[in-house]
Amino acid sequence: xxxxxxxxxxxxxxxxxxxxxxxxxxxxxxxxxxxxxxxxxxxxxxxxxxxxxxxxxxxxxxxxxxxxxxxxxxxxxxxxxxxxxxxxxxxxxxxxxxxxxxxxxxxxxxxxxxxxxxxxxxxxxxxxxxxxxxxxxxxxxxxxxxxxxxxxxxxxxxxxxxxxxxxxxxxxx
Amino acid sequence: xxxxxxxxxxxxxxxxxxxxxxxxxxxxxxxxxxxxxxxxxxxxxxxxxxxxxxxxxxxxxxxxxxxxxxxxxxxxxxxxxxxxxxxxxxxxxxxxxxxxxxxxxxxxxxxxxxxxxxxxxxxxxxxxxxxxxxxxxxxxxxxxxxxxxxxxxxxxxxxxxxxxxxxxxxxxxxxxxxxxxxxxxxxxxxxxxxxxxxxxxxxxxxxxxxxxxxxxxxxxxxxxxxxxxxxxxxxxxxxxxxxxxxxxxxxxxxxxxxxxxxxxxxxxxxxxxxxxxxxxxxxxxxxxxxxxxxxxxxxxxxxxxxxxxxxxxxxxxxxxxxxxxxxxxxxxxxxxxxxxxxxxxxxxxxxxxxxxxxxxxxxxxxxxxxxxxxxxxxxxxxxxxxxxxxxxxxxxxxxxxxxxxxxxxxxxxxxxxxxxxxxxxxxx
Numbered sequence: 001x002x003x004x005x006x007x008x009x010x011x012x013x014x015x016x017x018x019x020x021x022x023x024x025x026x027x028x029x030x031x032x033x034x035x036x037x038x039x040x041x042x043x044x045x046x047x048x049x050x051x052x053x054x055x056x057x058x059x060x061x062x063x064x065x066x067x068x069x070x071x072x073x074x075x076x077x078x079x080x081x082x083x084x085x086x087x088x089x090x091x092x093x094x095x096x097x098x099x100x101x102x103x104x105x106x107x108x109x110x111x112x113x114x115x116x117x118x119x120x121x122x123x124x125x126x127x128x129x130x131x132x133x134x135x136x137x138x139x140x141x142x143x144x145x146x147x148x149x150x151x152x153x154x155x156x157x158x159x160x161x162x163x164x165x166x167x168x169x170x171x172x173x
Numbered sequence: 174x175x176x177x178x179x180x181x182x183x184x185x186x187x188x189x190x191x192x193x194x195x196x197x198x199x200x201x202x203x204x205x206x207x208x209x210x211x212x213x214x215x216x217x218x219x220x221x222x223x224x225x226x227x228x229x230x231x232x233x234x235x236x237x238x239x240x241x242x243x244x245x246x247x248x249x250x251x252x253x254x255x256x257x258x259x260x261x262x263x264x265x266x267x268x269x270x271x272x273x274x275x276x277x278x279x280x281x282x283x284x285x286x287x288x289x290x291x292x293x294x295x296x297x298x299x300x301x302x303x304x305x306x307x308x309x310x311x312x313x314x315x316x317x318x319x320x321x322x323x324x325x326x327x328x329x330x331x332x333x334x335x336x337x338x339x340x341x342x343x344x345x346x347x348x349x350x351x352x353x354x355x356x357x358x359x360x361x362x363x364x365x366x367x368x369x370x371x372x373x374x375x376x377x378x379x380x381x382x383x384x385x386x387x388x389x390x391x392x393x394x395x396x397x398x399x400x401x402x403x404x405x406x407x408x409x410x411x412x413x414x415x416x417x418x419x420x421x422x423x424x425x426x427x428x429x430x431x432x433x434x435x436x437x438x439x440x441x442x443x444x445x446x447x448x449x450x451x452x453x454x455x456x457x458x459x460x461x462x463x464x465x466x467x468x469x470x471x472x473x474x475x476x477x478x479x480x481x482x483x484x485x486x487x488x489x490x491x492x493x494x495x496x497x498x499x500x501x502x503x504x505x506x507x508x509x510x511x512x513x514x515x516x517x518x519x520x521x522x523x524x525x526x527x528x529x530x531x532x533x534x535x536x537x538x539x540x541x542x543x544x545x546x547x548x549x550x551x552x553x554x555x556x557x558x559x560x561x562x563x564x565x566x567x568x569x570x571x572x573x574x575x576x577x578x579x580x581x582x583x584x585x586x587x588x589x590x591x592x593x594x595x596x597x598x599x600x601x
Contacts, residue, residue: 022530140583154388156390158390169542
């Protein structure tokens with residue numbers, strides 16, 4: 001329209017984009033689902049992320065059957081990296097979305113409980129499968145079988161560095 | 174988001190840049206065969222990866238892609254006379270062959286051998302599937318010729334077009350792997366476009382607007398699966414392959430030809446959007462080819478005699494607010510190609526990714542960027558040949574299929590994702 005004072009997409013026009021932040025700090029909960037991924041998550045957490053907090057879900061293992069945990073109560077505990085037990089529900093309710101991490105072939109059934117919490121609070125669940133030495137296609141499939149029914153996005157990465165790449169891209173840094 | 178230095182790293186493809194060196198590992202589409210239709214036809218100016226060249230087909234039909242500017246005093250050889258196996262500069266008559274070798278300097282005696290000491294930079298130019306391809310890397314790293322299925326089938330089974338896109342190649346390419354936009358931006362076209370409509374799978378696209386995504390690294394790039402609910406305890410899967418550095422396939426619909434794209438940097442502010450359609454087992458019909466030439470499907474109607482879209486930024490892409498309001502198109506822009514291009518160009522010549530706010534379903538884009546930057550770094554630091562150079566990586570197909578919910582995607586779609594001569598695509 002002739003009345004418009006901005007035109008399409010020249011390099012010069014692009015320079016007039018308003019330089020104000022367009023978003024607030026995100027809160028991402030990163031939860032390791034198994035002992036191997038807990039080691040990775042522990043390492044990554046040391047880099048210092050202002051928008052992400054890191055947990056292991058190893059305390060789920062003390063429950064009798066993770067698959068049957070969706071009994072409506074969704075009572076479960078996370079361990080933070082200092083070893084403190086934190087209420088899963090409270091952590092999920094205050095975040096923007098949840099990322100679960102598992103190493104291919106490990107027991108990822110704890111995702112069921114986390115997914116229930118995400119569903120309750122309408123949070124997206126992103127699942128990430130990372131490799132470990134000697135893994136096979138079957139190992140990846142085992143992980144996918146656990147994660148697929150619950151994940152909004154499922155990623156199978158060839159390198160463990162992808163966890164950090166993804167968190168940076170999602171502004172958790 | 175990317176930091177500014179990361180955005181610069183991945184978007185700049187000129188000589189000497191890390192991404193530029195990465196692109197120089199591959200055969201890239203440069204021209205349509207129709208642009209150099211016969212021996213001694215007019216030469217064509219070419220700019221790819223921020224290098225200016227001129228392409229010509231000599232008297233014997235040999236193809237040449239050489240430095241655009243005459244080695245004498247620098248005029249463009251686009252003005253040259255394409256005659257007797259060479260391109261002759263009209264200024265002082267210097268003549269160059271398809272390898273850039275100067276073969277005549279009229280002002281100097283032939284016996285002096287002066288011409289032999291003059292040579293313009295040249296790149297190989299080959300013809301495959303109606304497309305002219307070049308490789309701009311070091312000769313010792315020249316890879317085998319491309320074997321993408323669209324350029325390997327007989328010519329009657331394939332059709333390619335190209336259009337100018339006035340933005341950086343990456344934001345254009347990212348549209349090709351961003352499956353989640355289809356249910357919004359392109360929703361009107363599933364009913365109307367002759368190259369999409371009628372496929373049984375369309376109902377799943379329109380019936381489930383919240384697909385679930387799976388991103389898997391493949392040897393040549395990525396596979397991005399979008400899963401939607403279907404009847405009888407099944408999922409409807411649409412699987413998009415991305416082959417590095419800039420090839421994407423669009424999952425097929427019914428027996429319509431399969432299509433996809435190459436996104437080739439012209440410079441850092443513009444790119445060629447290549448679109449192909451092919452059928453693995455049959456000739457394209459006259460109606461299909463007519464539709465493609467008319468800008469349907471993934472193709473675009475260009476200004477006659479050019480490869481500039483008829484709807485472009487100078488006319489606001491022929492925005493139709495009434496169609497937008499009525500829902501005939503979601504964005505008000507007609508045609509899938511320009512629906513994408515209009516939004517991608519509106520991001521600016523180079524999208525400022527420091528300002529973006531990605532979500533979990535953008536992991537296909539995050540992973541593609543990661544793989545590109547990782548490969549560029551490995552090439553620069555260790556000389557590692559990147560994914561997508563091996564022609565086996567080209568032999569991947571897009572697929573659309575129904576799978577029982579308990580069938581693993583990698584297993585259920587394994588054969589569907591392989592290009593096989595004489596075997597029909599897997600499509601719903």
